[in-house]
Amino acid sequence: MFGNDVRLKLKMACRLLGGQKSVANSAHIDNSNFGKWLKGQPTLSEENIQAVLTAMGLPDGEPDTKNIHCWNIKNSFLNNLSSALSLYFPYTAEMARAPWVVQGPSLKDTLGIGDAPNTLYALTDGKTRAILRMPRSVIIQENNVLPVIKWRNDTPEKSVLLIEEIKSGWVTGVPTVKEFDLAWNAQGHQVTDHDVLQAIKDADISNKEAVRRIKQKK
Structure with missing residues (x-):
């Protein structure tokens, strides 16, 4: 064995x-x-x-499927990270990033400028669930996790986990299975200019009134 x-x-x-x-x-x-x-x-x-x-x-x-696995690594330059992950995801799994994670070069994150949570990803195969945290200056490199892990929506830009920075259960603690599933399944919709114009038209209000309402929401 x-x-x-x-x-x-x-x-x-x-x-x-x-x-x-x-x-x-x-x-x-x-x-x-x-x-x-x-x-x-x-x-x-x-x-x-x-x-x-x-x-x-x-x-x-x-793999424990009743609890959320919580992992922390200092960098993503680990040999055979996919090999380690295969213990928890013996077939394949999907991954999504937290909305504040910039999946690419970021001078702001590299230098630690400003106040932002650490890098965070969620991974699941539908049974096993895990969150992976790293320093904010580090991101997962796709070649570190293939072929075990792939992006949920094909690309990192589309694979966004709908959570808020203030949700401490994600940033510093461990979310419940219910919280994980709710965030994972809430795929969301990227609002376009057309969506905004259509919403104004549907509400039968002026552009000036629409701007006023938007400012009230901030």
Whole structure:
């Protein structure tokens, strides 16, 4: 069950959870023995192996589908990140970005100018749900997650998670399954100039009145 290929994936997955030592502490096992086990040595009992799997959100070797996985990484330049993610998404999954994440070069985020939450992504295959946080100066590179993860709506521009920055359950805590599903399924609609003009026409108001109402909303 735990050949070297699986142990290598588990070792990579530790980076999603703060590192090998953090996982060992959560599982209440010796970090040195855990490290040796990851390298193929028989240094963990079956009980300790199960403790590790549970701490990693993989009870009995299967992804936990009842709780939200919350991962934090310092950068996206991880070898075989897709390999680690395949433990949680054995087939394929989709990804969406928080609305404040600029999926591309951003001098403002790189230099940490202004007040903005960290980079955040949501991932799911319909059963397993996860949120991935990184420093605001870092973004997921598509080649780090393919072929396991793909954009929900084909491109990062279209794949936007409809959440607000002030929702601390997303920014600093862990959202509930219900909150996750509501945000994931709320695809939304990009408002166009035509939509605005049509709304004014439908409301049978003047452009001046429309501007006044918009200013009131701000």
